[in-house]
Amino acid sequence: MSAHLDALEAHSIFILREAFHALERPALLWSLGKDSNVLIWLARKAFLGEIPFPVAHLDTGLEFPEVYAFRARYSTEWGLRLIDNACPPLEETDPSLPPGARIAQRKSLGLAQALERHGFDGLITGIRRDEQATRAKERVFSPRALDGSWLATDQPPEFWDHLVAPRAPGLHVRVHPLLAWTEIDVWRYIARENIPVCPLYFARDGQRFRSLGEQGITLPVASEADTIEAIIAELEATRTPERAGRTMDHESEDAFERLRSGGYL
Amino acid sequence: MSLGAPPLGIVIVGHVDHGKSTLIGRLLLDTGAVDAGQLARLEQAAQRRGEPLELAWLLDALQVERDQGITVDTSRIWFRSSLRPYVIIDAPGHSEFLRNMVSGASGAAAAVLLVDAAQGVGEQTRRHSELLVLLGVRQLIVAINKMDLVGHDEARFEALKAETGAMLAGLGITPAATLPLAARDGANLVLRSEALGWYRGPTLVEALDALSLPVASDAPLRLPVQDVYRRAGARWAVGRVDSGDIKVGDRLRILPTNQLAVVAELDVAGQRREAACAGAAVAVRFGNEVLLARGQLMVPESHDAMLADHLRLSAFWLDSEPLRVKDRVQLRVHAAQVAATVLSIDAASGSGEEVGPGGFADVVLRLAQPLACDPGRTAAPTGRAVLLRRDRICGGGLVLEGERRTAAATGRAMLAPDGTGLQAIEPEPGRVLWLFGLSGAGKSTIARTVKQLLADLGREAVVLDGDMLRLGLNSDLGFSEADRSENVRRTAQIAALLSRQGLDVVVAVITPSAAMRGLARDILGSAARFIWVRASLETCARRDPKGLYARASAGTLSGFTGLSAPFEAPLDADMIIDTDVLAPEAAAAAALASL
Numbered sequence: 001m002s003a004h005l006d007a008l009e010a011h012s013i014f015i016l017r018e019a020f021h022a023l024e025r026p027a028l029l030w031s032l033g034k035d036s037n038v039l040i041w042l043a044r045k046a047f048l049g050e051i052p053f054p055v056a057h058l059d060t061g062l063e064f065p066e067v068y069a070f071r072a073r074y075s076t077e078w079g080l081r082l083i084d085n086a087c088p089p090l091e092e093t094d095p096s097l098p099p100g101a102r103i104a105q106r107k108s109l110g111l112a113q114a115l116e117r118h119g120f121d122g123l124i125t126g127i128r129r130d131e132q133a134t135r136a137k138e139r140v141f142s143p144r145a146l147d148g149s150w151l152a153t154d155q156p157p158e159f160w161d162h163l164v165a166p167r168a169p170g171l172h173v174r175v176h177p178l179l180a181w182t183e184i185d186v187w188r189y190i191a192r193e194n195i196p197v198c199p200l201y202f203a204r205d206g207q208r209f210r211s212l213g214e215q216g217i218t219l220p221v222a223s224e225a226d227t228i229e230a231i232i233a234e235l236e237a238t239r240t241p242e243r244a245g246r247t248m249d250h251e252s253e254d255a256f257e258r259l260r261s262g263g264y265l
Numbered sequence: 266m267s268l269g270a271p272p273l274g275i276v277i278v279g280h281v282d283h284g285k286s287t288l289i290g291r292l293l294l295d296t297g298a299v300d301a302g303q304l305a306r307l308e309q310a311a312q313r314r315g316e317p318l319e320l321a322w323l324l325d326a327l328q329v330e331r332d333q334g335i336t337v338d339t340s341r342i343w344f345r346s347s348l349r350p351y352v353i354i355d356a357p358g359h360s361e362f363l364r365n366m367v368s369g370a371s372g373a374a375a376a377v378l379l380v381d382a383a384q385g386v387g388e389q390t391r392r393h394s395e396l397l398v399l400l401g402v403r404q405l406i407v408a409i410n411k412m413d414l415v416g417h418d419e420a421r422f423e424a425l426k427a428e429t430g431a432m433l434a435g436l437g438i439t440p441a442a443t444l445p446l447a448a449r450d451g452a453n454l455v456l457r458s459e460a461l462g463w464y465r466g467p468t469l470v471e472a473l474d475a476l477s478l479p480v481a482s483d484a485p486l487r488l489p490v491q492d493v494y495r496r497a498g499a500r501w502a503v504g505r506v507d508s509g510d511i512k513v514g515d516r517l518r519i520l521p522t523n524q525l526a527v528v529a530e531l532d533v534a535g536q537r538r539e540a541a542c543a544g545a546a547v548a549v550r551f552g553n554e555v556l557l558a559r560g561q562l563m564v565p566e567s568h569d570a571m572l573a574d575h576l577r578l579s580a581f582w583l584d585s586e587p588l589r590v591k592d593r594v595q596l597r598v599h600a601a602q603v604a605a606t607v608l609s610i611d612a613a614s615g616s617g618e619e620v621g622p623g624g625f626a627d628v629v630l631r632l633a634q635p636l637a638c639d640p641g642r643t644a645a646p647t648g649r650a651v652l653l654r655r656d657r658i659c660g661g662g663l664v665l666e667g668e669r670r671t672a673a674a675t676g677r678a679m680l681a682p683d684g685t686g687l688q689a690i691e692p693e694p695g696r697v698l699w700l701f702g703l704s705g706a707g708k709s710t711i712a713r714t715v716k717q718l719l720a721d722l723g724r725e726a727v728v729l730d731g732d733m734l735r736l737g738l739n740s741d742l743g744f745s746e747a748d749r750s751e752n753v754r755r756t757a758q759i760a761a762l763l764s765r766q767g768l769d770v771v772v773a774v775i776t777p778s779a780a781m782r783g784l785a786r787d788i789l790g791s792a793a794r795f796i797w798v799r800a801s802l803e804t805c806a807r808r809d810p811k812g813l814y815a816r817a818s819a820g821t822l823s824g825f826t827g828l829s830a831p832f833e834a835p836l837d838a839d840m841i842i843d844t845d846v847l848a849p850e851a852a853a854a855a856a857l858a859s860l
């Protein structure tokens with residue numbers, strides 16, 4: 001038993017319970033990646049076995065086949081109320097964005113669509129501070145305008161674990177229970193709890209996916225790690241950033257920031 | 266190095282431009298924490314801009330920061346010493362962004378206070394130190410930075426060390442270490458520097474490694490009720506154990522309702538367990554019937570927590586709109602949130618009637634309901650409060666003192682002798698003011714003013730306005746004698762229900778006949794006060810707020826009290842308020858005084 005993982009787990013459960021109390025119509029965003037699987041795992045613990053809100057997948061239609069298979073199996077096995085939300089087509093994205101970012105922007109548009117269609121006032125997501133520099137700036141409860149825009153310079157203060165969801169028309173709250181976790185924490189927790197993850201994370205023919213996104217904008221990294229233990233050993237040694245295989249982060253210096261201030265996770 | 270250990274959170278604070286970002290950047294480089302991607306990306310960005318790579322850029326991840334040249338928000342950066350991992354919570358120094366520093370620093374186990382060797386202790390150095398104390402960050406390392414700018418002068422270092430030491434002593438803090446730095450050159454961060462050869466103490470990383478880890482307190486059980494879930498017919502109180510431990514079979518007291526409860530089952534992060542300790546996220550099922558609600562606090566049966574309805578806070582204020590005496594705010598301690606009125610503000614500087622953004626003050630608050638807390642136990646969540654306005658955290662503070670000034674019996678708990686069995690809670694009934702009189706006499710205006718006066722006293726009141734009730738609940742009723750009677754009967758029944766829940770109720774209904782007033786009195790009992798809001802027919806017709814007198818005079822409205830329907834001047838009123846003479850505020854004050 002790791003006291004560190006216990007503390008992270010308890011804190012995330014605390015956040016999930018605060019979110020469920022503060023929000024009237026929350027939903028959990030399931031990207032089908034390792035982090036949101038951990039999030040679902042924690043939510044099942046927080047709510048004594050049954051997640052009392054829907055789980056939404058923003059579906060671009062471009063996920064890997066293994067990802068769709070994973071969704072089909074575990075949405076049933078975990079008893080999830082799955083909302084399969086198809087994202088708007090590429091033609092509706094900002095043509096001034098680089099190509100990878102345009103595909104990613106389909107998710108932002110799909111998110112806005114899901115918010116409007118289902119009237120969610122809060123979205124629980126699995127982002128972490130250590131995975132990307134702008135995500136390091138996030139609060140646990142992060143208020144957003146309806147279009148998803150994020151005013152990074154005018155965030156309310158948040159301290160002593162007092163989480164507040166502002167109520168105003170046109171606002172929704174992003175909830176980030178995994179903000180304090182690091183990539184290696186997530187893998188150690190997956191190992192300890194035996195949480196299922198998509199097989200694409202494990203090396204085949206010298207390659208594996210370290211971060212899972214759409215086909216065409218997500219590239220595998222060179223790796224021989226074919227077990228969780230091997231992945232943890234690899235992460236302890238690596239200096240390559242986690243999202244190195246995510247095309248849209250690297251197309252231009254500010255592409256990811258522009259995506260985020262426009263509503264991307 | 267223990268890989269599984271949690272990182273020690275440190276916050277780096279100090280006056281803007283005293284070199285925080287440079288220090289952090291250099292620390293990352295020297296400890297090998299900057300990853301290849303980050304460095305490569307920043308080098309590329311610098312090349313494109315035709316500028317040399319600035320270490321501070323490592324932190325300025327947002328475009329807006331690079332544009333303004335200041336660090337905007339809290340950011341997390343990880344590094345390792347040979348002893349343990351650290352997470353740096355970067356707290357910006359720009360005074361407008363104090364709320365970000367508070368957000369970052371409240372999670373830190375220790376702080377590095379940066380002082381510019383050339384400029385000395387700045388205004389923000391003091392402010393940040395004071396905030397650290399209030400936030401509960403007690404371990405502090407003072408780093409006198411930019412020693413290269415003062416020729417690495419030992420005398421200058423000693424003078425600043427004495428100055429900061431005295432400033433911190435005034436706040437009750439003894440720094441763990443005070444050391445000289447030249448962050449730009451990496452002097453005395455990880456490696457010693459020849460230029461600072463006279464210095465014999467620890468480097469910054471050595472000083473960090475010498476800090477002690479936060480230890481669990483041995484305080485008794487404090488378990489706030491975060492929420493109540495129903496699963497398979499059983500009710501579970503969920504929450505996180507703030508201190509102490511909890512076991513199956515424990516007899517607990519639940520505050521402020523003062524119920525005894527026996528722990529029957531315990532869920533710890535999804536698993537059935539026999540016991541849980543501080544930090545655990547638990548769900549508790551009790552073996553006896555207890556009323557459970559968010560904001561309650563579970564404590565040991567023989568507890569020492571306080572039920573207070575007046576609190577004195579050592580507070581800091583972050584909102585641009587100042588906090589003023591008589592302001593109404595929401596106060597949160599653990600999961601309990603109550604309305605509060607500011608009774609007094611004793612600010613360190615300023616008028617004494619308000620505290621502005623970035624300010625500190627002793628604030629005395631009156632709470633609408635008592636809540637359980639631990640005054641003076643400032644390291645505990647039950648000893649800290651946050652203040653909210655319009656769903657936004659605007660300030661916070663340590664609970665210095667608490668007091669129960671209202672009668673202790675606002676709720677009565679019926680405890681079975683053995684602590685089990687049914688326990689009912691009866692709130693003290695609210696009071697009812699029944700305002701009656703002609704349309705236009707001023708009933709609704711006075712009712713609203715009474716509600717506001719009660720709110721200023723920290724009490725919630727409900728206004729039952731006859732016109733509003735006729736839009737909904739009583740929309741099936743007309744203005745016949747029988748319908749008017751029914752209108753009064755329903756209104757009185759609602760008022761009785763609400764007052765039994767502990768709410769004060771102000772009714773504004775014409776109630777034209779003595780019989781109807783008698784009916785209402787029978788329903789409400791002797792606790793209700795019946796007040797005739799009197800104005801002459803001429804005054805009412807002149808005011809005519811709803812245009813009814815005009816319509817009644819024109820003959821398009823029948824059964825209108827005072828013109829085409831009778832109003833029995835009462836002999837039965839507890840009080841008469843003449844609005845020909847009294848302004849609404851005075852009338853409302855008089856009405857309240859009748860209670």
